[in-house]
Every structure is written in structure tokens, then in C-alpha cells.
Amino acid sequence: MTTQLDNMYRDLILDHYEHPRNCHELNHTDRTEEGFNPLCGDHVNIQFEQDGRTITDISVCTKGCAICTASGSIMSDILKGLSVDETKSMVENVKAFLTGDRDIDPADLPSSLQALSGVRKFPIRIKCALLPWTTAELALNKK
Amino acid sequence: MLEGVQNDFPVLKNHPGLAYLDSAASTQKPSVVLDAMDHFYRFNYANIHRGVYSLSEQATASYEAARMRIARFIHAKSPENLVFTRNTTESINLVAATIGESMVREGDEIVVTIMEHHANFVPWQQLALKKGATLKVVGIDRETLELDMAELASAITDKTRFVCCTMASNVLGATPNVAEVTRLARKFGALTVFDAAQFVPHHPLDITSFEPDFLALSGHKMLGADGFGVLYGKSEHLASMPPFMTGGDMIENVTIEKTTYSQPPQKFEAGTPFIAGAISLHSAIDYLENIGLDRIQEHETELARLADEKLRAMGKVRLYRNANRIHNGILPFNVEGVHPHDVATILGDMDICVRAGHHCAQPLIHFMDEIAMIRASFYLYNTEEDVERLVAGIQKTLEVFHK
Numbered sequence: 001m002t003t004q005l006d007n008m009y010r011d012l013i014l015d016h017y018e019h020p021r022n023c024h025e026l027n028h029t030d031r032t033e034e035g036f037n038p039l040c041g042d043h044v045n046i047q048f049e050q051d052g053r054t055i056t057d058i059s060v061c062t063k064g065c066a067i068c069t070a071s072g073s074i075m076s077d078i079l080k081g082l083s084v085d086e087t088k089s090m091v092e093n094v095k096a097f098l099t100g101d102r103d104i105d106p107a108d109l110p111s112s113l114q115a116l117s118g119v120r121k122f123p124i125r126i127k128c129a130l131l132p133w134t135t136a137e138l139a140l141n142k143k
Numbered sequence: 144m145l146e147g148v149q150n151d152f153p154v155l156k157n158h159p160g161l162a163y164l165d166s167a168a169s170t171q172k173p174s175v176v177l178d179a180m181d182h183f184y185r186f187n188y189a190n191i192h193r194g195v196y197s198l199s200e201q202a203t204a205s206y207e208a209a210r211m212r213i214a215r216f217i218h219a220k221s222p223e224n225l226v227f228t229r230n231t232t233e234s235i236n237l238v239a240a241t242i243g244e245s246m247v248r249e250g251d252e253i254v255v256t257i258m259e260h261h262a263n264f265v266p267w268q269q270l271a272l273k274k275g276a277t278l279k280v281v282g283i284d285r286e287t288l289e290l291d292m293a294e295l296a297s298a299i300t301d302k303t304r305f306v307c308c309t310m311a312s313n314v315l316g317a318t319p320n321v322a323e324v325t326r327l328a329r330k331f332g333a334l335t336v337f338d339a340a341q342f343v344p345h346h347p348l349d350i351t352s353f354e355p356d357f358l359a360l361s362g363h364k365m366l367g368a369d370g371f372g373v374l375y376g377k378s379e380h381l382a383s384m385p386p387f388m389t390g391g392d393m394i395e396n397v398t399i400e401k402t403t404y405s406q407p408p409q410k411f412e413a414g415t416p417f418i419a420g421a422i423s424l425h426s427a428i429d430y431l432e433n434i435g436l437d438r439i440q441e442h443e444t445e446l447a448r449l450a451d452e453k454l455r456a457m458g459k460v461r462l463y464r465n466a467n468r469i470h471n472g473i474l475p476f477n478v479e480g481v482h483p484h485d486v487a488t489i490l491g492d493m494d495i496c497v498r499a500g501h502h503c504a505q506p507l508i509h510f511m512d513e514i515a516m517i518r519a520s521f522y523l524y525n526t527e528e529d530v531e532r533l534v535a536g537i538q539k540t541l542e543v544f545h546k
């Protein structure tokens with residue numbers, strides 16, 4: 001097995017896969033969105049609870065592969081407490097980081113996200129890692 | 144077991160150490176097929192049915208010889224029963240868009256099975272939606288994983304216009320009793336549409352034994368080029384059906400006011416076709432029959448059975464198949480606690496090619512309460528070594544995921 005693979009399936013990823021965080025009921029749901037990856041059948045449901053422009057709680061429920069599930073779980077920890085605008089720019093940065101579309105200094109990103117960097121060596125798996133983020137973006141762009 | 148077949152396949156020679164276990168998605172091509180296409184392009188190429196010069200006549204003759212060869216392969220009455228398309232998907236869409244359009248009315252019924260590939264499901268679902276017809280989906284027996292014939296029998300009524308059924312499931316490998324399917328359909332005057340894409344790579348096919356109204360296949364799943372498919376249709380249907388696409392090659396006479404069409408099959412072959420594709424399938428059929436489909440079946444079944452035994456013995460692998468039967472070299476499974484996409488990535492990293500996902504058969508995967516599955520499919524060029532590699536790959540997967 002290659003080290004690239006070792007890099008992708010790090011313990012932190014496996015831990016988030018086995019024990020995904022923040023799939024739970026919210027007091028109230030202000031935004032919600034579903035995302036699908038037709039290639040492998042990944043499915044994610046994201047809900048946001050807001051107080052004004054601040055995200056006070058988030059639920060991310062994933063049925064999917066380790067990469068998608070871990071990515072969603074890590075995302076849920078990161079986004080809680082941010083404002084809607086901060087969240088949007090975070091999502092932008094993470095997308096650029098994973099796809100390599102734009103140079104992002106990893107130091108500018110939450111450290112838990114570093115665990116996802118291994119996916120960049122597996123182009124067709126980048127979609128898996130992106131799904132929760134693009135779904136969150138869709139939810140946030142809803143009126 | 145077949146020996147030495149691997150040497151006929153350049154891709155396998157060019158990738159030593161590769162375990163190609165995805166032939167149900169598409170097969171590799173033997174040298175004879177590649178040579179036939181190459182020879183055509185180097186020595187005989189011209190457009191067909193057009194030029195009066197000898198090169199075009201030769202090309203036309205090769206194209207029509209392929210039609211005769213494929214007709215003989217499936218025991219069609221005449222080559223004129225065969226329409227050349229791009230693939231199974233296009234063949235079925237052709238039927239749905241022509242005779243399907245003209246026959247199905249509001250309140251009618253179309254019967255499909257839960258085992259269908261999306262290619263034989265979505266066109267009928269869409270036609271039903273468009274026409275206000277009902278799509279009836281016949282299930283499988285959860286124990287045997289075979290088509291539920293009793294359910295099929297009760298689903299077909301005098302409102303049924305089409306019964307659309309696979310001849311071999313691309314997920315389970317199961318092969319429904321097509322003679323019984325046609326008998327039930329005919330009792331109510333319904334037309335049958337069979338998807339033979341996964342059947343013909345493994346079995347001799349004699350359509351006189353069940354007389355389908357329509358049958359579709361793809362060349363690329365049986366050693367031919369990708370982008371070439373076939374639709375078989377009974378003469379009476381092909382004669383009365385409206386054209387699918389219009390334009391060049393399918394006309395008899397065009398004036399500014401109107402157009403009359405050629406006779407079938409040309410009526411359904413608008414535009415320059417994939418001529419070399421037809422030639423490739425001709426050559427592939429020769430190659431397959433030369434080895435013998437029975438021997439191929441024996442070979443692939445033995446490998447799949449060996450893999451089945453070894454994976455089962457690991458304890459953490461769930462195999463989706465009737466305990467007594469393995470069909471068409473297809474082995475669907477999941478590894479406990481690991482998503483199939485992750486399994487396939489780890490296997491892929493070890494040069495083991497399997498399919499993971501819903502296999503373009505989402506209704507079936509949901510019916511089986513799964514989201515996705517892994518499919519290893521064996522064909523004539525696979526070896527026991529490929530089985531060993533697969534088993535080692537699954538072992539590695541269990542290690543990575545600490546299972």
C-alpha cells in the first residue's frame with residue numbers, strides 16, 4: 001500500500017468516520033439542504049440553527065464513505081459559532097484547499113482540516129470530501 | 144480452466160500485476176479485435192452506403208457482414224432484424240421513443256423489474272410519466288435473489304403494453320427465465336424488451352427459443368469496441384415503427400415538402416455509424432465462439448466461486464448471492480463497517496480494479512437495503528492469481544480500518 005493511501009486514511013479520519021459528530025436534532029432549523037454524490041451514493045443532510053447571522057448549532061448526518069463522513073463531521077465542529085459570512089468564506093477556502101484551485105496557506109485553516117489533505121492525491125475522492133461543504137454552501141445561499 | 148488467454152490482451156500485458164475485475168462494466172480487447180479495426184482503417188476505410196467506388200463498397204460489405212455475423216450469433220431470422228446503435232442504452236431509448244411513444248396511452252401499464260440497469264428502467268419510467276401510464280416494478284425473491292415470477296405473473300394485465308426485463312442482472316448476475324417472461328407477456332398481448340448486455344458475453348443466445356419483440360446488447364461488454372451496440376427487433380415492428388432520428392443515410396427520397404424513409408434497419412441508422420465498431424464486434428464474436436462460451440462460463444464461474452469461498456471465510460465480508468449459484472462471473476459484496484467506495488480506493492491503490500457504487504441499478508440496491516456495493520466480475524482472461532490479489536486487498540482493507 002502506498003503512503004498516499006496511509007495519508008488519506010489517517011486515524012483522525014477513521015475516528016470521525018466511526019464516530020461522526022453533530023448528527024442530532026436542533027431546537028429549530030433555519031436552513032437545510034441535502035447533497036448526493038451519484039458516483040458512490042454518498043448522501044448528506046445538513047441543518048443550521050441560527051441566532052440572527054450567527055450559526056448557533058448545526059446538524060450533519062451522512063450516509064457515505066469514510067472520507068465524506070469524516071469531512072462532514074469535521075466541518076460540523078468547525079462551523080458552529082461562526083457567522084453566516086464567516087462560514088461562507090470558510091467554505092470557499094476549504095473548497096480551494098481540497099481542489100487546489102487556489103493557493104491556500106494550510107496554516108490559515110483549522111488544524112483538523114489538515115487531516116483531509118491526503119484526499120488531494122485521489123482526484124475522484126475529492127468529490128467525497130467536498131460534498132458536505134458544497135451542500136453547506138447551497139444551504140447558506142438559500143434566501 | 145482457460146490457459147494463456149491473457150496473452151491475447153495487450154492491456155493486460157502492458158499492466159503486469161493488474162487484477163482487472165471489472166469486466167461487467169466493460170471488457171478489455173483482444174489483439175484480433177484491435178487488428179481487425181486497425182486493418183479496416185489502414186486498408187479498407189471509406190464511408191458506407193454512399194460511394195460507388197470500390198473502397199466504399201468494401202467498407203459497406205464489411206459493415207453488412209458484421210450484421211450477418213451478429214444475426215447468426217443470436218439466431219435472428221435475418222440481418223435486417225438488427226439495428227446498429229451506440230449501445231444498449233441507445234437501443235432501448237430507440238424502442239421507447241418510437242413504438243413506445245406510439246403505443247402507450249394514458250392508463251396503460253409498463254412492467255419492469257427491480258433488477259434493471261437504469262438503461263432499461265429510466266426510459267420506461269419517463270415514458271410512463273409523460274403518457275400518464277403506470278410503471279409497475281416487479282421485485283426479486285429476497286432469499287434466492289432471483290426474479291419473483293409469481294409477482295411478475297400478477298403484474299401483467301390486459302393494460303400492459305411492454306414488459307421490460309434484463310436477461311442477466313449486472314449486480315447479481317441472476318438470469319430470469321425469459322421464455323416464461325415472454326409467455327406471460329404474450330398472453331396479454333404485451334411486447335417484450337430484453338436487456339441482453341450482461342447475457343451475451345457469457346452465453347450462447349438463441350432468440351428463436353423465446354421470440355422476444357426487442358432485445359438490446361452492447362459490443363464493449365463482449366470484447367468489442369465501445370460505442371457500438373445492437374437492437375434486435377421483430378420485422379413487423381421495425382416495419383411499422385416511426386424513425387428514431389432523422390437525417391442522412393435513413394432516407395429514401397427528400398423533397399422540400401416531405402421525406403420518405405428507407406426500409407429497416409437503415410430507417411433507424413441516421414448518420415454515419417461506427418463502422419469499425421461493427422467490424423470489431425464481428426471479430427469479437429468469432430474470437431469468443433472460437434474459445435467457446437461454455438468454456439468461458441466454466442472458467443469465470445470457477446474463479447468467482449473460489450473468490451466467494453475465500454471472502455466468505457474471512458468472516459467480515461457479506462456476499463449478496465444465492466448460496467447455490469454464481470452467475471456470469473459476478474460477485475457482489477460488502478465489507479462490514481467499511482464503505483464500498485473506500486474498499487475500492489484501497490483495492491485500486493493495489494492495482495485491483497473493482498466497481499463500487501450503485502452500479503446504475505439504484506432501485507435494486509435500495510430494494511436490498513444497501514446504499515452501495517462492491518462488484519468483482521470475472522471473465523475469460525482472469526486467473527487464480529487475480530483471486531489471490533482480491534483477497535489480499537480485502538485483508539488490507541480490514542487492516543486499514545482496524546476491523
Ligand SMILES: Cc1ncc(COP(=O)(O)O)c(C=O)c1O
Nearest residue numbers: 230231232260262313340341361
Ligand atoms: C445489464 C446492463 N444493461 C445495460 C447496460 C448499459 O450498457 P451501455 O452503457 O453500453 O449502454 C449495462 C452496462 O453498464 C448493463 O450492465
